[in-house]
Amino acid sequence: MSTTASNTTRSRGKEPAGEKLADWVDGRLGIYSLAKANMRKIFPDHWSFMLGEVCLYSFLIIILTGVYLTLFFHPSMNEVVYHGSYVPLQGQLMSEAFNSTLHISFEVRGGLLIRQIHHWAALVFLAGMFVHMMRVFFTGAFRKPREINWMFGFLLFVLGMFTGFTGYSLPDDLLSGTGVRFMEGAILSVPIIGTYLSFFLFGGEFPGHDFVARFYSIHILLLPGIMLGLVVGHLILVFYHKHTQFAGPGKTNNNVVGMPLLPVYMAKAGGFFFLVFGVIAAIAAVAQINPIWAIGPYRPDQVSTGAQPDWYMGFSEGLIRTMPGWEINFWGHTLVLGVFVPLVIFPLVLVAIAIYPFLEAWVTGDRREHHILDRPRNAPTRTAFGAAWIAWYFVLLVGGGNDLWATHFHLSINAITWFVRVSFFVVPVLVFVVTKRICLGLQRRDKDKVLHGRESGIIKRLPHGEFIEVHEPLSQEQLYTLTAHHQYEPLELGPTVDENGVERKISGTKKLRAKLSGAFYGEESQIPKPTVEEYKEITSGHGHH
Amino acid sequence: MSSQDIPEENLPAEQGAPHGAVRVADEKNPFADPGLPPHEHRIQDIDERAAKRSERAVALLFTVSMLATIGFIASYVTIPNDKSIYVFPIGHVSAMNFALGLTLGVALFCIGAGAVHWARTLMSDAEIADERHPIEASPEVRTKVHADFKQGAKESAIGRRPLIRNTMLGALTLVPLSGLFLLRDLGTLPGTSLRHTMWAKGKRLVNMNTNQPLRPEDVAVGSLTFAKPDGLEETNEDFQTEIAKAALMIVRLQPDNIKDKRELEWSHQGIVAYSKICTHVGCPISLYEQQTHHVLCPCHQSTFDLSDGARVIFGPAGHALPQLRIGVDSEGYLQALGDFEEPVGPAFWERG
Numbered sequence: 059m060s061t062t063a064s065n066t067t068r069s070r071g072k073e074p075a076g077e078k079l080a081d082w083v084d085g086r087l088g089i090y091s092l093a094k095a096n097m098r099k100i101f102p103d104h105w106s107f108m109l110g111e112v113c114l115y116s117f118l119i120i121i122l123t124g125v126y127l128t129l130f131f132h133p134s135m136n137e138v139v140y141h142g143s144y145v146p147l148q149g150q151l152m153s154e155a156f157n158s159t160l161h162i163s164f165e166v167r168g169g170l171l172i173r174q175i176h177h178w179a180a181l182v183f184l185a186g187m188f189v190h191m192m193r194v195f196f197t198g199a200f201r202k203p204r205e206i207n208w209m210f211g212f213l214l215f216v217l218g219m220f221t222g223f224t225g226y227s228l229p230d231d232l233l234s235g236t237g238v239r240f241m242e243g244a245i246l247s248v249p250i251i252g253t254y255l256s257f258f259l260f261g262g263e264f265p266g267h268d269f270v271a272r273f274y275s276i277h278i279l280l281l282p283g284i285m286l287g288l289v290v291g292h293l294i295l296v297f298y299h300k301h302t303q304f305a306g307p308g309k310t311n312n313n314v315v316g317m318p319l320l321p322v323y324m325a326k327a328g329g330f331f332f333l334v335f336g337v338i339a340a341i342a343a344v345a346q347i348n349p350i351w352a353i354g355p356y357r358p359d360q361v362s363t364g365a366q367p368d369w370y371m372g373f374s375e376g377l378i379r380t381m382p383g384w385e386i387n388f389w390g391h392t393l394v395l396g397v398f399v400p401l402v403i404f405p406l407v408l409v410a411i412a413i414y415p416f417l418e419a420w421v422t423g424d425r426r427e428h429h430i431l432d433r434p435r436n437a438p439t440r441t442a443f444g445a446a447w448i449a450w451y452f453v454l455l456v457g458g459g460n461d462l463w464a465t466h467f468h469l470s471i472n473a474i475t476w477f478v479r480v481s482f483f484v485v486p487v488l489v490f491v492v493t494k495r496i497c498l499g500l501q502r503r504d505k506d507k508v509l510h511g512r513e514s515g516i517i518k519r520l521p522h523g524e525f526i527e528v529h530e531p532l533s534q535e536q537l538y539t540l541t542a543h544h545q546y547e548p549l550e551l552g553p554t555v556d557e558n559g560v561e562r563k564i565s566g567t568k569k570l571r572a573k574l575s576g577a578f579y580g581e582e583s584q585i586p587k588p589t590v591e592e593y594k595e596i597t598s599g600h601g602h603h
Numbered sequence: 604m605s606s607q608d609i610p611e612e613n614l615p616a617e618q619g620a621p622h623g624a625v626r627v628a629d630e631k632n633p634f635a636d637p638g639l640p641p642h643e644h645r646i647q648d649i650d651e652r653a654a655k656r657s658e659r660a661v662a663l664l665f666t667v668s669m670l671a672t673i674g675f676i677a678s679y680v681t682i683p684n685d686k687s688i689y690v691f692p693i694g695h696v697s698a699m700n701f702a703l704g705l706t707l708g709v710a711l712f713c714i715g716a717g718a719v720h721w722a723r724t725l726m727s728d729a730e731i732a733d734e735r736h737p738i739e740a741s742p743e744v745r746t747k748v749h750a751d752f753k754q755g756a757k758e759s760a761i762g763r764r765p766l767i768r769n770t771m772l773g774a775l776t777l778v779p780l781s782g783l784f785l786l787r788d789l790g791t792l793p794g795t796s797l798r799h800t801m802w803a804k805g806k807r808l809v810n811m812n813t814n815q816p817l818r819p820e821d822v823a824v825g826s827l828t829f830a831k832p833d834g835l836e837e838t839n840e841d842f843q844t845e846i847a848k849a850a851l852m853i854v855r856l857q858p859d860n861i862k863d864k865r866e867l868e869w870s871h872q873g874i875v876a877y878s879k880i881c882t883h884v885g886c887p888i889s890l891y892e893q894q895t896h897h898v899l900c901p902c903h904q905s906t907f908d909l910s911d912g913a914r915v916i917f918g919p920a921g922h923a924l925p926q927l928r929i930g931v932d933s934e935g936y937l938q939a940l941g942d943f944e945e946p947v948g949p950a951f952w953e954r955g
Contacts, residue, residue, distance in 0.1 A: 100733040137838075143685060151837050167684050170700045171707070203738040236886055236902060239847075243884025243949035253793040253951050262791045263844045264885070300735055308639030313732045315639065322726050329718025336712025343704020344693055358847035359811070359829070359879055361887045363901040378919060379903045383883065385921035390955040396921045397884060397949065429735060461904060471904055472917060508634075534637045541634045590632055597633075 101323050102303035102316035106197075109190040110296075111327060113214075115334040116183035117289060123176040124278065130166055132158040133228065133274035135267045144351050152230075152355035155270045159229040159350055174342035180222050181347075182338060184370040187215045191411075195444045197431035199302045200415040202424070207295040210288050212412045217285050219370050224277040226348065226368055230270050233348075235356025236365050238269065244378070247397035265358060304431045305542035307535040311429050364461060374404045376457030380478045407454070411447050414440075421574045422546055435504070436543045438497035439578045445493040446486035453481045494583070501585040504540050508532065508588045509596050531597070541587050549575035642729045657724040664717035671710035678702035793953070798946045800832075800848040802927060807833035808851065808876065808937040816936045817853070822874050827891035827898075828853040829879065832939070848947050850879035850887060851927060853937075856896060856910055863912035869928040871937065876927040877913050878947040881905055883920040885948045898924075921950055 073081075084090045101107075134154040140147050142157070143164050152160075162169035191211060194200055200208040223241075227234045242264045245256045261268030300314045309315045317323060353362065367375055377400035384395035418440060434441040456463060457478035464471040511529035518528050532540070549572045556562050577583065647654040678699065686698040740748070761768050807816040811829040822828055830851040835842060858873040866875060877898075879887050886902035896910040905918030913924035925947050928940040946954050 100731055137842075165684065167679055167699060168703050170697060171703045174700070174704075239885045240902065246949050246951040249952050251952075253797065253953060256951075257790040257793050258786065259790070261789060263796055264847055265843050266790075268790075299738065300733070307637050308730075308732060310636065312735050314735060315730050315732045317728065318731060322722050322728075325718045325722035325726065329715040329722065332711045332715030332718065334715075336708045336710070336715055338708075339704050339711060340708030343701050343708060344690070344696075346696070356843075358843055358885075359831075359850035359887045361889050361901055363890070365886075365902050378884065381919050383905070383915060383919045383921035385950055387955060391952055392950045392954040393952075394921060394950040396919050427738060461901070475904070475918075534633060534635070535640060537634050538636050542636075590634055593633055 096297060097320045098318040099297065099300075100314050100316045100318055101301050102309075102314060104304060106193045107301065108330060109186060109193050111330055112186040112334055113183055113190055114289065114293070115331045116179045116186055116338065117285070118331070119179040119335055119338060120176060120183060121282065121286075123172045123179065124282075126172050127162065127176060128278060130158060130162045130169060131155070131228070131274075133271045135230065135265075135270050147351060147354070150355065153270065155228060155230040156350065156355045159231075163351065171339070171342055174345075174347050175338055177226070177347045178341050178345070179338050180218075180225065181368060181370075182334075184215070184218050184222060184368075187211070187218060188370075191215060192444065192448065195411065195414070196434040196441055197302070197304075198428065198437055198440065199431055201428040202419065203299055203427050204295070204302075205415055205419070207292055207299070208415055209412065210292045210295070212408075214285055214288050214292065216408060217281050217288070221277060221281040221285065222368055223371060224273040224281070227273050228270060228277060229348075229350045230356050231348075231350040231353045232356050232360060232362060233350075233353045233365055235265070235358070236361055237367050237371075239264065239358065240378070244397055244401050247394035247401060249391075249393060249398065265356070300429070302429050302431050304433070306539050309430065311427070314429070364465075366459060366462070369455075372458035373407065373451050373454035374400070374458070376454030376460075376478065377403055377407075379460055380454075380457040380475050380482070382479075407450065411444070414443060417574075418578075421549075421571060421578055423549070423571075424546070430542070432543060435497040435500035436545075436584075438494045438501070439583055441497050442490045442494040446490040449489040450482070450486045453478055453485050457482075498583075498585055501587075505585055505588050508537055508540050509593055537593075543587070545584055545587055546575075546579040548572075548579045639730060639732060645724065645728060647724045654725060657720065661717045661721045661725070664713045664720065668710045668713035668717070671706045671713065675703060675706035675710060678706055797848075797948075797951065797953075800942055800947060801835055801845050802832055802849060802851075802939045802942045804939065804941050805932065806939045807932065808853065808929065808939065809833050809835075811850075818935055819872055819874055819931060819937060822853055822855045822937075824855045824857070825893040826854070830876070830937075847885075848880065851876050852879045852888065852891075852898070853877075854891065854896065854909055860896070860910050862910055863914075866910075866912045866926060869926050869940075871929050871931060874929065874937070875909060876929045876937075876939075877907075877909065877924045878927070878943060880948040881920060882915075882922050882924060882947075883918070883949060888924070 080089070132154045136154045137151050138154055138157050140150050140152055140157055140160065142148070142160050144160055147160070159173075162173055164170070194208065194211070223237070227238050242256055242260065245259065246252045248255060256264065259269070259272070260266045261272075301316070303309050303314060303316070306315075354360075366372070378397065381396055381400045384399075386393040386395060432440075434444075457475070460471055460474045460478065463469060463474050511531040514528045514530040516528040518526050520526060551564055551568065551572045552562070554562060554564075647657050682699045682702055684697075684699050687695050688698040688701065689695050690701060739745075756762065808830040809815065809832065810817050810821070811831055816833060817828065817830060830853055831846060832849050832851075835845055835849065839845070853874060853876050856870075856873045856875060858867060858870070861867045861870065861873070861875070869875070879889075881888050881900040881902070883900065883903055883905045886900050888898050888900045888905075888907070890899040890901055891897075891909075892899070895908075897906050897908055897916065898913075899906045900918070900920070903919050905920035906916050907913040907920070907924050908916050913926065915921070915923060925943045925945050927943055929937055930940050932938040
């Protein structure tokens with residue numbers, strides 16, 4: 059018995075202490091099998107892969123600084139008289155929330171810095187998620203098997219917006235209070251249940267005495283709790299699926315080429331956390347953000363000009379500012395279309411980009427796994443759709459800042475509003491068409507490069523006086539990289555009659571799918587990539603054609 | 604320049620690979636994957652002195668970080684919290700915030716920069732290829748799982764005993780109702796509270812800034828005066844909620860300039876009182892253009908014409924600002940002749 063025991067358990071004694079500790083933990087948690095799969099896990103290198111890291115790290119920074127802020131912040135709307143060290147506000151009535159935010163900013167040493175890091179990190183987090191999402195979109199990284207992770211990321215973006223909104227509303231200052239009032243007005247516009255929703259959210263009439271405490275619990279517990287779960291799930295899936303990579307020599311759909319987690323990415327990614335944190339801390343040192351003492355405490359009958367939400371809420375602001383003020387009154391009821399329509403379009407704008415991957419999967423009918431990224435030009439319809447969506451979003455951002463555009467560029471606010479109203483419909487279409495043309499142009503250039511080589515810039519004079527530019531042929535690596543992408547064939551519906559001459563019934567959805575497939579992958583939507591035959595014909599030396 | 608113009612001897616294959624760039628190994632398929640390119644050494648891989656330089660650079664970055672942390676602690680201890688300094692080009696900033704932020708920023712950034720430089724110059728940069736395995740399970744596993752599930756379902760007899768299944772679904776559907784009911788006390792019911800404000804017959808109009816009751820002669824042509832109902836003080840428990848509905852703006856117009864008949868009736872010597880709360884989403888209106896008698900909401904730019912029943916002339920608001928009927932009491936002070944006749948602020952379903 060004793061001999062078997064000594065045979066099966068690891069020998070104790072001479073290993074270093076670290077190994078002993080690791081053995082101890084492994085005996086209880088089984089970390090070695092986890093480490094076997096992950097310690098030397100390979101991650102491919104590309105600058106755009108760090109965008110997601112920016113999001114992760116700013117999220118961690120937000121949690122760290124947020125915990126610190128909760129130690130000093132009082133989420134209460136009780137009115138108190140200010141006696142702190144900021145002289146201009148002394149003697150003024152304000153909520154405890156505002157008072158404690160002033161305390162953090164003026165009396166707690168480093169409190170202002172942490173507040174500013176928290177706010178800046180939130181802006182970076184949302185901006186990072188936006189750009190990361192676009193990276194994933196334009197390279198087609200959302201395709202099978204990563205659709206669920208795309209949805210996780212999308213939810214993080216949406217929840218991030220609301221966490222940001224509830225967060226900047228907490229100090230109960232004049233600017234954020236105005237934003238909360240806007241939200242209340244928007245909720246009131248909901249048919250049938252709007253007033254009830256508003257009364258339940260605010261504990262009665264606006265503003266009441268409850269919303270800061272309620273937003274606090276939503277901001278520090280409910281939403282970040284869900285987000286933390288989603289972030290962990292997002293990361294587990296990144297590990298499980300292994301990272302995507304761009305096409306290149308030796309990089310296939312069945313491998314992942316790069317450098318190992320330990321040590322290279324441990325150092326690079328770990329170091330990158332400190333880089334992001336350091337940059338945000340430096341920004342917080344030099345760039346003031348949300349100086350609530352200059353704005354003053356909230357009063358529902360006061361407002362300042364140039365009131366703007368944080369950037370990520372700007373597109374909803376654009377919707378509400380440019381929608382015509384339609385109201386329909388009937389049978390003693392009011393349908394507030396002027397506010398309710400923007401409230402409905404707000405999620406639809408977001409959903410439009412979120413469901414695209416599922417639309418594309420349905421059109422292609424492709425069930426394979428995709429681990430090689432597309433270059434945006436090689437998926438012109440997708441790229442054009444994404445660009446149109448971004449343009450749509452930015453048109454609304456312009457609408458959200460129409461007063462700033464008017465004052466900074468001396469334009470008429472009416473003209474800007476009408477410009478946004480028209481652009482809301484026109485600009486996405488224009489951008490779609492233009493982007494698609496650009497993609498096709500780039501595809502043609504790639505084809506030219508493959509078949510005729512790279513323009514070397516060397517001008518050669520021939521004996522009979524003619525000048526020619528020398529084209530350098532591409533290496534096999536380059537040829538492979540430029541021709542590795544897959545091109546879909548448009549879906550064919552087949553003959554309208556079967557072999558017996560009887561008319562085949564084709565369902566409406568099938569017809570729609572064929573139509574979309576034609577629009578995605580028809581002759582108008584992609585340039586056939588060069589074939590080996592074409593290449594050989596031209597390079598064989600008898601290629602005068 | 605296209606290939607048609609290039610004489611034969613200048614076509615790619617004829618050039619004899621000028622810079623040795625052509626390496627089309629695969630004659631049959633020049634587009635085939637040539638496989639991972641050979642690893643190229645960095646200067647640090649072959650020159651120990653360069654590697655030493657990198658090592659020193661990394662160590663320097665880590666040392667700077669340590670110094671910056673000491674700087675952070677020194678700033679925290681020595682700089683008075685209320686000291687402000689002038690920094691070009693930002694202007695006057697809190698010395699404490701500036702010093703703490705920069706030292707912390709440098710301390711963190713240098714750790715990051717050191718680690719990344721270490722990884723890029725000294726750790727192996729040989730690319731390794733890892734196999735991928737399909738995410739989906741093999742057909743055998745799939746069959747096994749399906750069979751296991753069917754076995755489990757069969758053993759539970761959920762399909763054979765629908766009574767259990769249906770009552771269970773019923774119980775699970777009903778139980779969240781308790782949670783729903785628990786939310787009822789989140790707030791009072793709206794009732795008609797959105798239709799009423801503090802204004803009532805005989806309530807004096809009190810100047811928001813001076814806290815004095817207003818007389819008609821206090822309201823000059825071209826000025827915009829904000830008023831609240833008599834008896835509403837900032838220290839009141841419900842001040843915020845009441846002022847959110849009762850806030851008033853008062854302007855004096857020439858009676859002949861008032862285009863709306865009812866507006867003229869409800870005014871006093873050309874003095875008109877309108878709700879200050881925008882009918883769009885409830886921002887307070889604060890900008891007044893004396894010449895045109897337009898008021899503008901700074902939040903979403905809804906513009907109302909005060910000389911014409913405060914109708915909307917631009918922007919997203921859906922209806923005119925409610926007017927308060929005013930007169931003068933026996934002591935010569937401006938007073939309300941009743942509450943607003945329609946709800947103030949943003950429109951809602953029950954507004955009608």
